[in-house]
Amino acid sequence: MRVALQAAAFDAGAELTRFTTRAKGVGAIVSFTGIVRDEVGTLQALEIEHYPGMTEAAVTAIADQAVLRWNLAEVLVIHRHGRLSPGEAIMMVATAATHRADAFQAAEFLMDYLKSRAPFWKKEITATGSSWVAAKTSDEAALDRW
Numbered sequence: 001m002r003v004a005l006q007a008a009a010f011d012a013g014a015e016l017t018r019f020t021t022r023a024k025g026v027g028a029i030v031s032f033t034g035i036v037r038d039e040v041g042t043l044q045a046l047e048i049e050h051y052p053g054m055t056e057a058a059v060t061a062i063a064d065q066a067v068l069r070w071n072l073a074e075v076l077v078i079h080r081h082g083r084l085s086p087g088e089a090i091m092m093v094a095t096a097a098t099h100r101a102d103a104f105q106a107a108e109f110l111m112d113y114l115k116s117r118a119p120f121w122k123k124e125i126t127a128t129g130s131s132w133v134a135a136k137t138s139d140e141a142a143l144d145r146w
Helices: 012-022 054-069 100-116 137-145
Strands: 002-006 028-035 043-050 072-080 082-084 089-097 120-126 129-132
Touching: 002 054, 012 028, 012 072, 012 089, 028 100, 054 072, 054 100, 072 100, 089 100, 100 137
Parallel strands: 002 072
Antiparallel strands: 028 089, 043 082, 043 120, 072 089, 120 129
């Protein structure tokens, strides 16, 4: 299992290749890469803050929980912090399991957790100012299935 919280950009293809090499004897690998989106065309940047130590512990704990809930051989979670521009990769989740159902469910679980519960704070910056991103009810509702 690897959890990385970093300011630096990452190469999702290279990360997936390394992950696949480590995941021996599996039948399924699922990966997801989240991208900073600009839904209305005004976003200049997204600033992501976190408390080092606390955030790593929280994300590692949820990755450990995924390993216990599903039959996973390997897990990868990368989440960036700092200032990101629209179009940049913000996070990546990869799971490896004997069967695809476990890999898909665990990946969705991790993504839902990262979106709603991981201790990151996001601020959108536009030409007219900045504002903190509020939790969405749809993101909260996604957690109900777990």
